[in-house]
Amino acid sequence: MKIGKKKYYGFLIDADNTLFDFDRAEQEAFLSVFRNVHYSGSLDKAYRQFSFINKNLWKLFEKKKISIKAIRKERFVILLKSLKIKEDPDKLALLFIEELSVKPYLFPHAKEVLEYLSGRALLCLITNGIASVQRGRLAGAGIEKFFQSIIISEEIGYSKPDPAFFKKATADMHLPQFTILCVGDSPSSDIEGGNLAGFDTCWYMHVARMYPPNRLKPDYIISDLNGLKEFAPEIY
Ligand SMILES: [Mg+2]
Structure with missing residues (x-):
């Protein structure tokens, strides 16, 4: 020091x-996207899982092991698979970006x-x-x-x-x-x-x-x- x-x-x-305040923007953007997804579990739990997945993907990005383009989609691919939800990850990825950019x-x-x-x-x-x-x-x-x-x-x-x-x-x-x-x-x-x-x-x-x-x-x-x-x- x-x-x-x-x-x-x-x-x-x-x-x-x-x-x-990225955490707040991320949470609000995620919830507004996920509210329209057919899913009966806890939204809060889904968000915490998404945030964890997202952080880890950005860590991989820092190590040049994944591209930004791949992160956008992959975070939803991994989440949907783990929650066993059938939804189009591309659609959610796009909506999420749109929501995030206005917060x-x-x-x-x-x-x-x-x-x-x-x-x-x-x-x-x-x-x-x-x-x-x-x-x-x-x-x-x-x-x-x-x-x-x-x-x-x-x-x-x-x-x-x-x-x-x-x-x-x-x-x-x-x-x-x-x-x-x-x-x-x-x-x-x-x-x-x-x-x-x-x-x-x-x-x-x-x-x-x-x-x-x-x-x-x-x-x-x-x-x-x-x-x-x-x-x-x-x-x-
Ligand atoms: Mg930072």
Whole structure:
């Protein structure tokens, strides 16, 4: 852990579960899709299973073992099979994406912190999400204007934690690497990825939890986005 308040002139900021309350959007999108499915079991249980499947597929994506296109469908194929439901996974996959892209729920203070930081430093959004979903929610939340650059893995062909993804961010920022802080909730893609790419890192703990002991440690930990303000330079 670093001591004191180093100032940064650039911030790489993750989207899902850092700025956006992804868990809430995912749950609502899933429930609105699944309500029309012929299924007599617990919707809540089905959602928890879906969320577990989804998280594991995104972990495989970070390891380059599955494509985004495959994730969209596969999460429903696996769920339908396990719940023994006969439904078209392609239809559910499409509906889910549509629902997700219109749920731009920001975490508390997200917008105000982006406004504050963007008046003092350059901001770059870094996300592995699905392009249409991320673009839809960025527009819906009205936060695009705060970013110098928006990097979505599906649009550039590289994803976090691949160093090539972070290289694109450095190129877009035109700042020395040591003046940029990488912020996100994911120990593997944001913290370890950012660290290996040469950035100082800040772990946003959106829910109270332990940092996994097998991952490279962040330089800072915050549990409220307001904590980012102290890393921004003063305005003279
Ligand atoms: Mg995230």
